[in-house]
Amino acid sequence: MRKALFYCIRAFGAWQTAGAIDPLPVLVLQYRTHKRIVGGALFVWMVIMRHECRHLNPYNLTFEELRTLLAEWGEPAYRARQVWQWLYRHLVDDADAMTNLPKTLRGRLTETFAFGVLTPVTELQSTDGHTRKWLLRLPDGEHIEAVLMEYDTRNTACISVQVGCAYACAFCATGQMGLMRHLTAGEIVAQIVHIERVLRAAGERPADGGHALTNIVFMGMGEPLSNYRETLKAIRILNHRDGLSFGARRMTLSTVGLVPAIRRLAEEPFQVNLAVSLHAPRDDLRTALLPINAQYPIADLMEAVRAYIHTTHRRVTFEYAMIDGINDDVALAHDLGRLLQGMLAHVNLIPLNAVPGSLWQGSPREQVRAFAQVLQETYNVPVTVRVRRGIDIAAGCGQLYAQVERRGRSIVPLDAYPTHAEAARTAARQHSS
Ligand code: SF4
DSSP states (O other): OHHHHHHHHHHHHHHHHHTTOOSHHHHHHHHTTOHHHHHHHHHHHHHHHHHHHTTBOGGGSOHHHHHHHHHHTTOOTHHHHHHHHHHHTSOOSOGGGOTTSOHHHHHHHHHHBOOOOOEEEEEEEOTTSSEEEEEEEOTTSOEEEEEEEEOSSOEEEEOOSEEEESSOOTTOTGGGTEEEEEOOHHHHHHHHHHHHHHHHHTTOOOTTSOOSOOEEEEOSSSOGGGGHHHHHHHHHHHHOTTTTOOOGGGEEEEESOOHHHHHHHHTSSOOOEEEEEOOOSSHHHHHHHOGGGGTSOHHHHHHHHHHHHHHHOOOEEEEEEEBTTTTOOHHHHHHHHHHHTTSSEEEEEEEOOOOTTOSOOBOOHHHHHHHHHIIIIIHOOOEEEOOOOOGGGTOSTTHHHHHHOOTTOOOOOGGGOHHHHHHHHHHHHHHHO
């Protein structure tokens, strides 16, 4: 019995922490050697699943999955559209508010779904009033961040796709946590529902009844292309015409440069935007800043991006965090210009939003200007300098989590990575000499 309990807890833990991973294989693997024990564990697991299934995340279903579920319940086909519209047009968080549904169906929806997927733990507003950031608790007790940036003509949500991240980029607070788990599509979608509700509560809704958010960037915690399946499922849900109907061209996926996933994305039917975190035009410096570069060096990355542009005919954005004295030398601007010259691409220069405890700082304004000038005037590469938003509320990816969510985990400052930091400084010194 103790062993059965052990396997059950292990399987349940795998399910909880891995999100999309099914624990069943864990139990099946043990079946040959411990038939009776595993049989017991499977029974307990099914009981747990039965309990959990009563509390599905409604935002985890595509329209087709919702239609299938309701058909299994014996509901007519048009009910799926009604429920979908309550979820994504009216953004209700209670089945009883779905007033055009019969009472029995409302009861069954209440029994089946947990509508409160995310619980806001902390909400911060920047002093300029244009950036808001939330630390949100997930049903398993993990936390993620979501940010709303309000501009004159648009509202942009920056959302998370994982709890933590496995890629350990040297300047990123999330990268210092390691990967806890992937988010499900429903947990990704729920962030948008939360932010859209906030905007509507503040009276921001266009006259045509559409969504108040205008843009979504997948640039919060985690690497979207390493949680490929759930991220794309979330895009399909957000894009569905009977729901939020969020145009794919208004969504941007950001990647650290996962070459196989970029090639795969090129074949998808969506017209989403792609942003590549480049941050350095030379391999030694980029590997020091983004360790994944050792696996997918710049030449391979550029080949994949060119293939992506060739297939999709879409312009790609290169993100470049400007770090004072590390990657902001004008010699590097020339390297970058040569790399991108003639490409259907543009560069976003972003002065670093420094990780707490880090000795690295964002580049001074004059340096950013000089860097941009070389790219634009010498190589004709389009450049925008992104305004740093929400510095006073730790709006950089993972920074609020690092401040609030410690729970005994070590969230180490950047300079606790001496190899990263020193390698980057050495590479920077070599390039400037
Ligand atoms: S920058 Fe992105 S890919 Fe790199 S560690 Fe942070 S979240 Fe992960």
